Amino acid sequence: YGGSSLSSMEKMKAIAKRIKAAKVSHTQVVVVVSAMGQTTNNLIKMANSAVKNPTKRELDMLLSTGEQVSTSLLAMMLNEMDEKAMSLNGFQAGIQTEGLYTKNKIKDIDITRIKQYLNDDYIVVITGFQGYNPLIGDITTLGRGGSDTTAVALAAKFNCPCDIFTDVDGIHTVDPRRYQDAKRLESITYEEMSELAFLGARVMEGRAVEIAQKYGVKLRVAQAHANTQGTIIKEKDAMIEEKHITGISVKDDIMMITLHRLPSPEKSVAELFSKLADQEINVDMISQTLLEDGTISIAFTCDSEEIEGVRETINAMHAQYPDFFVDEDSELSKVSVVGIGMRSQSGVAARMFRLLSHNQITFKLVTTSDISISYTIPTQNIDQTVALIAKEFNL
Amino acid sequence: YGGSSLSSMEKMKAIAKRIKAAKVSHTQVVVVVSAMGQTTNNLIKMANSAVKNPTKRELDMLLSTGEQVSTSLLAMMLNEMDEKAMSLNGFQAGIQTEGLYTKNKIKDIDITRIKQYLNDDYIVVITGFQGYNPLIGDITTLGRGGSDTTAVALAAKFNCPCDIFTDVDGIHTVDPRRYQDAKRLESITYEEMSELAFLGARVMEGRAVEIAQKYGVKLRVAQAHANTQGTIIKEKDAMIEEKHITGISVKDDIMMITLHRLPSPEKSVAELFSKLADQEINVDMISQTLLEDGTISIAFTCDSEEIEGVRETINAMHAQYPDFFVDEDSELSKVSVVGIGMRSQSGVAARMFRLLSHNQITFKLVTTSDISISYTIPTQNIDQTVALIAKEFNL
Numbered sequence: 001y002g003g004s005s006l007s008s009m010e011k012m013k014a015i016a017k018r019i020k021a022a023k024v025s026h027t028q029v030v031v032v033v034s035a036m037g038q039t040t041n042n043l044i045k046m047a048n049s050a051v052k053n054p055t056k057r058e059l060d061m062l063l064s065t066g067e068q069v070s071t072s073l074l075a076m077m078l079n080e081m082d083e084k085a086m087s088l089n090g091f092q093a094g095i096q097t098e099g100l101y102t103k104n105k106i107k108d109i110d111i112t113r114i115k116q117y118l119n120d121d122y123i124v125v126i127t128g129f130q131g132y133n134p135l136i137g138d139i140t141t142l143g144r145g146g147s148d149t150t151a152v153a154l155a156a157k158f159n160c161p162c163d164i165f166t167d168v169d170g171i172h173t174v175d176p177r178r179y180q181d182a183k184r185l186e187s188i189t190y191e192e193m194s195e196l197a198f199l200g201a202r203v204m205e206g207r208a209v210e211i212a213q214k215y216g217v218k219l220r221v222a223q224a225h226a227n228t229q230g231t232i233i234k235e236k237d238a239m240i241e242e243k244h245i246t247g248i249s250v251k252d253d254i255m256m257i258t259l260h261r262l263p264s265p266e267k268s269v270a271e272l273f274s275k276l277a278d279q280e281i282n283v284d285m286i287s288q289t290l291l292e293d294g295t296i297s298i299a300f301t302c303d304s305e306e307i308e309g310v311r312e313t314i315n316a317m318h319a320q321y322p323d324f325f326v327d328e329d330s331e332l333s334k335v336s337v338v339g340i341g342m343r344s345q346s347g348v349a350a351r352m353f354r355l356l357s358h359n360q361i362t363f364k365l366v367t368t369s370d371i372s373i374s375y376t377i378p379t380q381n382i383d384q385t386v387a388l389i390a391k392e393f394n395l
Numbered sequence: 396y397g398g399s400s401l402s403s404m405e406k407m408k409a410i411a412k413r414i415k416a417a418k419v420s421h422t423q424v425v426v427v428v429s430a431m432g433q434t435t436n437n438l439i440k441m442a443n444s445a446v447k448n449p450t451k452r453e454l455d456m457l458l459s460t461g462e463q464v465s466t467s468l469l470a471m472m473l474n475e476m477d478e479k480a481m482s483l484n485g486f487q488a489g490i491q492t493e494g495l496y497t498k499n500k501i502k503d504i505d506i507t508r509i510k511q512y513l514n515d516d517y518i519v520v521i522t523g524f525q526g527y528n529p530l531i532g533d534i535t536t537l538g539r540g541g542s543d544t545t546a547v548a549l550a551a552k553f554n555c556p557c558d559i560f561t562d563v564d565g566i567h568t569v570d571p572r573r574y575q576d577a578k579r580l581e582s583i584t585y586e587e588m589s590e591l592a593f594l595g596a597r598v599m600e601g602r603a604v605e606i607a608q609k610y611g612v613k614l615r616v617a618q619a620h621a622n623t624q625g626t627i628i629k630e631k632d633a634m635i636e637e638k639h640i641t642g643i644s645v646k647d648d649i650m651m652i653t654l655h656r657l658p659s660p661e662k663s664v665a666e667l668f669s670k671l672a673d674q675e676i677n678v679d680m681i682s683q684t685l686l687e688d689g690t691i692s693i694a695f696t697c698d699s700e701e702i703e704g705v706r707e708t709i710n711a712m713h714a715q716y717p718d719f720f721v722d723e724d725s726e727l728s729k730v731s732v733v734g735i736g737m738r739s740q741s742g743v744a745a746r747m748f749r750l751l752s753h754n755q756i757t758f759k760l761v762t763t764s765d766i767s768i769s770y771t772i773p774t775q776n777i778d779q780t781v782a783l784i785a786k787e788f789n790l
Binding site for chain 1: 445447453463482532
């Protein structure tokens with residue numbers, strides 16, 4: 001259960017009732033919950049009001065309290081409904097992580113304790129988003145949206161299906177908050193879902209989909225507060241193959257950085273991206289042009305919030321290569337069209353370019369993958385663009 | 396540092412500066428902090444808005460987040476001041492507890508990890524009020540005011556002095572929030588402090604004073620946000636012995652329960668108090684009268700918030716002894732006068748009874764100990780009573 005489905009005590013009580021009902025139809029139930037509503041954002045605000053640059057170790061310590069609050073409250077509610085229930089935080093649930101603070105990855109889960117409670121007929125309520133790094137003895141978080149990852153990793157470990165409950169009724173061709181005529185998909189392949197998730201669809205965390213695909217976890221994404229079908233995420237089948245385009249995903253708050261006339265491209269580009277990787281900056285789209293003087297212009301996009309790290313990296317590059325100059329473009333969004341059908345059927349890219357040009361929508365960068373095509377577009381044009389594409393491809 | 400000294404980011408930043416200064420004058424510094432301001436009360440309210448009777452295990456899980464937030468924020472602030480600092484929660488700090496949920500006791504502290512950080516020149520910031528019960532693998536809390544206990548237990552383990560920083564400048568003859576002419580004590584014995592603490596003075600937790608006495612921890616209680624002397628708590632010395640009365644303590648929100656005509660006193664009274672103990676209800680004052688028919692009337696006081704447990708106990712007693720009847724008196728306060736001089740000098744009790752009678756203040760119960768005398772008084776009369784006693788004994 002994601003945070004928005006738990007944004008009030010009333011909503012949480014409704015969830016508790018659903019879990020009690022699920023316990024009747026299933027032998028054993030493990031529930032993973034996020035922090036309530038805006039809790040994580042509020043904790044981040046708190047850290048930023050305390051200091052300019054919160055230490056990441058301490059930020060993990062701080063943020064992990066959010067899920068501990070929601071699991072304990074939910075377990076209390078289940079107890080009051082005469083259900084045996086027990087909350088466990090990341091450490092207690094045996095969720096072992098590794099990596100950098102605030103961006104840990106699940107290494108393994110020791111499910112001994114969870115199993116024991118399940119065998120004693122408890123509903124086990126586990127904090128999403130967090131774990132424990134046994135090497136350093138510290139509490140760690142998995143990055144935003146990490147609760148999905150926790151849930152799917154547990155399902156993989158227990159070899160059981162996993163329902164992801166959120167505030168939208170499954171996966172849509174376009175985010176319904178952005179385009180109200182968006183259609184719900186009955187099913188979608190892991191591959192398309194993964195592409196949509198990475199491309200910025202806000203329904204599910206991309207890493208979670210990857211783990212589900214890797215371990216064959218049957219996923220269902222459905223509405224937390226309604227009895228709807230939702231969307232099944234599974235291996236591809238013949239039917240899905242027929243569609244050109246499955247959906248549109250949009251990602252806001254991205255920025256584009258261009259390095260003009262960067263010398264020694266064979267060396268400097270590798271250095272640039274390894275420096276960015278050292279800072280754990282996720283570079284998204286990349287475009288490179290070789291200039292007549294042997295230098296290159298290279299542009300890439302990343303989340304606007306990564307800007308400090310990017311600037312540091314570029315300063316470090318300047319120390320080494322003093323001659324290039326830099327442009328920053330902000331207030332950009334990325335729109336992507338995704339469909340497994342693009343692989344076998346051409347013409348999608350052509351239709352897209354024609355559509356944008358015909359409507360005078362400019363884009364800074366374009367990238368394509370096996371099953372998607374993405375454009376950076378000024379954020380002010382994004383709603384118009386989404387509507388145009390949705391109509392064009394009947395999404 | 397108690398919660399009221401950390402009730403805002405600004406206050407916490409001021410505390411961080413003081414800790415940095417303390418690090419200059421001391422080789423190694425361990426800091427224990429409570430939850431910020433009203434956090435613990437707000438979490439309890441949250442639990443009560445979620446369910447009628449929060450499960451105690453889950454309440455511990457919930458409440459322990461409060462200190463985790465304050466330690467991580469304080470460590471961030473120290474980091475920003477270029478101090479090496481690390482927060483540890485109760486589990487990470489090796490604070491092993493035993494007992495019942497919400498009322499655990501510290502069994503032992505494995506200080507290996509803290510020592511390691513101290514040797515690496517870190518300021519170690521530890522969550523007060525909480526620990527980890529290794530037998531059941533659960534997070535536990537130590538009951539209200541438990542942060543003092545954490546601090547003193549750590550000082551005992553490290554064989555070092557302990558400063559308790561709070562929002563009043565040391566120990567006063569009367570709580571200054573209640574009687575503005577109260578005088579600050581330069582020093583006080585463990586014994587008197589312990590008596591004052593148990594009798595309801597809000598400055599320090601009684602268990603903490605007991606541990607300090609047992610392990611000879613030098614305590615100083617001083618103001619968190621001022622450079623004042625505070626009060627030293629130590630073994631008694633000749634000077635102190637001369638005073639009759641050291642201070643007055645007041646405890647509000649108590650209630651009195653009277654069981655009238657309880658039969659078989661030799662058996663039933665023991666049953667009553669063992670049933671109350673099973674529920675972890677702290678009975679305070681007790682008064683018993685043998686009646687002419689061989690039954691007894693027995694009255695006792697406890698915190699008003701314990702009322703549900705008391706009623707359950709009495710219902711259980713009724714099942715066994717149907718004939719007694721019950722009175723509940725609420726809105727009572729307890730006033731106690733404490734002084735090691737009472738032991739050697741008589742007359743204090745007589746002066747007290749005369750004073751109350753002369754001013755038409757009625758009391759329900761009176762109890763005396765070696766160094767104190769306590770009265771239950773209607774809460775509406777308590778301020779008047781405190782002022783009268785303070786003037787009478789020049790406190």
